Amino acid sequence: MLGNGTGRCNPLTVIDDHSRFNLTLEALPGQTRLLVQPVLQRTFERYGLPDRINTDNGAPWGSSSGQNITSLGVWLVRLGIKISHSRPLHPQTNGKDERFHRTLLAEAMTAPPFYDLASAQERFDRWRQVYNCYRPHEALGMQTPIDRYRPSHRPMPDRLPPIEYGPDDEVRNVQACGIVKFKGRRLRTSYALHGEPVAMRPSMDGDGIYDVFYCHQKVDRFDLNSVQSVET
DSSP: OTTTOOOOOEEEEEOOOOTTTTTEEEEEEEOHHHHHOOOHHHHHHHHOOOEEHHHHHHHSSSSSTOOSOOHHHHHHHHOOEEEEEOOOOGGGGGHHHHHHHHHHHHHHHHSOOOOSHHHHHHHHHHHHHHHHHHBBBBBTTTOHHHHHHOOSSOOOSSSSSOOOOOTTTTEEOGGGEEEETTTTTEEEEOOTTTTTTEEEOOTTTOTTTEEETTTTTTEEEEETTTTOOOOO
């Protein structure tokens, strides 16, 4: 809780996998897409686009309803970023970020408590400077993260690039409630893809099995030998 009684501080953190450089440490009042996406956009404008983002399964990165991609994920994929998630209940698969969070909690989020988000951000900014630029890491051969970090060569685009699929892809537009009409059936995929085109590609795993791609990202799979049409 914040000292002024207005809510909680939810740190948004992004670290580089190779160098452990902290790109983002933002004090936010919540964990919604509307709060997170603008911060990520500023981060990408400053440092460039990553090749991949590995996240946990909590909001806004993952979905408790079992959806394979969220609205934030749709935006990231449109930017050409691959998305992967840690295994549920296995935080060690995102170990570097978990270790960063433990250090952040111990050194920057203990007493005295934050009065408000502005005071939290001031403390985060001071701590981030020390972490990135002055503290050597044993895993980095006693170098600091800034010694190892190099910005991405992929700039943040001014507009989202067009969606392109191959000539052999069977492209369908996702309708309301995540419904895809395909080979006489109504199949349900992620709600976040409503209004977006997806590609249905035959799988090598057997006849009647189709992988669903959104841009470069595999988002679903349907086995037409067993799946039934859904009703809305």
